[in-house]
Amino acid sequence: MSIRMKSSIGLAVCMCMGVAIAAEPGSETVSVKAMADALHMVMDSDRTVYTKKIVNRLVKKDKVIKASEHFEDDQALALPAQMFRFGAEMVAERSADNPEVNFSYSLQSLWPVNKQNAPQTDAEKEGLKFIAEHKGKNFYTTEKLGKQEYFTAIYPDIGVAPVCVSCHNAHPDSPKTDFKLGDVMGGVVIRIPVES
């Protein structure tokens, strides 16, 4: 399964990912799975850096500021999950203006604080269950949503820092209150449209 990568994004991703996803030197084609894996690596690294070096350090270690889902009202840091979502929303807006770079991603969970982030499609339901039960493994599938076929990749989202776990456990709207450090707390779902 592959999609033809347009040179701009192909080049950009190749520059970030080096040989990992470039099929052959000079090739403009990468596998859609490698593309999704590369995107996830960037997303996951950025959020981990934000969680560890900003939120956990300032909130938990230095205790100089709060992190809050109502960060504007509370003059606090945005939560790592929100930072991730804002990025996803910006990508959604930008890719609407540039259909050649067309992918979407979201953060979901079997135990969502916001019920709108519970799995919705069959692939999401199956994938989130799979990654929760098979620690360390990703889930890949294709699905048809509306009239479009998608390659859908679901990656485990791990509670990497104490603030991830303690915040979710204490949140009044969290359906699960016994997360432990290192647990799969949810999943990142990346979708790339493919031709049927």
Next chain:
Amino acid sequence: MADGRLQQTLWIVWLLATVGLAAWLGNTMLSEKADKGVFMPGPLTPGHHQLQLACEACHSEPLGGGEVLQEACINCHGATRKKPFDSHPVSKFRDPRNADRLENIDALHCVTCHTEHRPEIARHNGVTQPRDLCAHCHGDIAAERPSHRGMAFTTCAAGGCHNFHDNRSLYTKFLIKHLDESALLDTAVIPQREFAQLLDQLEDYPAGQYPVQVLALQDADADRGVAAGQQVHVDWAATAHAQSGVNCSACHQPQAPDGTQPAWSEHPDEQVCSRCHHLEAERFTRGKHGMRLAAGLPALQVSDARLPMRADAGHQTLGCNSCHGAHRYDVRRAATEACTACHNDPHTLAYEGSPHADLWRQELSGDLPAGSGVSCATCHMPRIEFDVTDWLTRVMVDHNQSANLSPNSKMIRSVCLQCHGLEFSIDALADRQLVDNNFSGSPALHVSTMDLAAAEKERRDSEAGEDGDTSMFGF
């Protein structure tokens, strides 16, 4: 044979009539000057009635379809239809996982909910909006929030609880934080404007052409036979303009960026004001007062308004100077008298006798500090933190006086809470009689929003886990 000839003649007549009608309709549609009323599927809603017969304002291409309409909506309403203001941005529905919801309700297009040629289905605020729109996706809310069990889908927006496009106002933690507040807060003052203080940070302010400096009466550079010391000069010398280096020529003969100076203009228009106050001017054209200017039409004439207006103001047109007045630029007059000079509804007429007006008079007389009084503008053109750029925010008077009107619960955060408790604010805005008498008295009805919040707080307190360090999170 006779029948055949008759039939032939009828065919020719039909053909000519059809061609003629098509030609006339085609010409009417494509001609810039033709009256296009024949194509109107119905009169416009109160929200857009000022654009009646200015079809091109929305139907910018005569043969364009939904995409043209969508672009027209976004052209005027786009800025407020984005995060953080819009809790249902289009990007949310472009997400493939919401494809099934999209099949149910096409949330990508404004016209799905807003039908602009059906004024008979407009809500009292002038906006057409299906009453069941929330239920399409949130029909199972009672399962998630047992407190919402039994609530009719027509009540989602009641009391300011939920707005599709701006759903931030009354979230649970916010409600809980504001439980048990008194009707009138101890710190009842509104924020001060920040334009003058931030001039040096406003990149597009033409400080190079008009250096910030204090000018006196004798500095006035008008040379059109207007003797220094005349009333207009005296008026000008007392303004913030004179205090900031904005001389007569800055408005009457505004320099082009290349330094060339045009001929003296007796009556500078909004374009000149917007050279320095472009955000204010831009917001003005987003509201009912200035929307015709945004559509390239002549300014609104008061007699064309649908709200009750004073007959003696019917000839007035709406521009910067109609409220601010040339030369004197009295923001105090603009904050009340300019409004009451035209508006003639019960709420406006009751203002003079209201507690708010009493505070305003005390501020004007110096008996109360600045920011203590409540003018018309305090509520309808509130001072809000406005993003000048992605990186700079300033407190600015929002010149789009329509922005917080519909529904009026939009005023709660930006206006009421500056001085009043949340419960009082919700109840007061829901009491239409109290709105009509301009808040002379106490709310006669009670919205249960805060009761729900109190119950939720009790639930949270009783279920608080052993995790002792929740104080660092802002739930």
